């Protein structure tokens with residue numbers, strides 16, 4: 330089965346239940362990520378893999394927010410939040426983050442909350458994020474990245490296959506992703522249960 334098709338199906342299935350499991354448990358990461366970003370009112374932000382829209386209420390209502398996701402069922406839940414919370418600054422579209430339809434340099438800022446390790450090709454997602462983000466734009470990733478601890482890293486390798494079946498991988502390495510995409514690390518904070526995840530702020534250091 331095609332990877333892209335299967336990740337879409339996996340998250341279409343999560344749609345109804347996602348908030349029950351992942352709203353609270355991942356909320357610290359979303360809050361810290363948005364705080365690190367310091368989004369200004371005249372800036373345009375893209376949220377990649379916006380899912381059920383749990384971070385949408387955290388952005389200033391004066392900023393223009395575009396959210397994309399590959400799963401239409403996750404986005405249906407995000408649309409409900411946009412309507413009930415009157416988030417008139419938010420536009421949502423079904424789109425694959427690995428092949429975005431936006432022109433180069435379309436956004437001042439990009440966020441990806443718990444997405445890069447969920448996508449079939451993390452490297453492609455990050456290179457697309459850098460393409461659509463302006464030079465010197467700010468990019469925030471919130472994710473679990475491969476542990477630096479030898480034993481934990483081995484454990485993560487062991488459970489990776491099972492985790493992929495339910496929607497994410499556990500062995501994604503942060504440093505090569507940053508290096509190969511010309512991203513400059515500005516700040517990182519450990520977040521969520523056992524500080525097992527990271528909120529990472531980067532600058533898009535691509536050439537103008």
Ligand SMILES: C[S@@+](CC[C@H](N)C(=O)[O-])C[C@H]1O[C@@H](n2cnc3c(N)ncnc32)[C@H](O)[C@@H]1O
Pocket residue numbers: 336337340351355359377378379380381382383384397398399400403424425426427441442443444447448449497
């Ligand atoms: C773990 S959920 C995170 C949702 C949300 N960002 C949050 O904070 O809870 C991962 C999301 O990434 C989306 N996703 C995975 N691969 C994608 C891709 N290639 N393009 C767009 N969205 C993708 C999934 O459909 C899902 O909604």
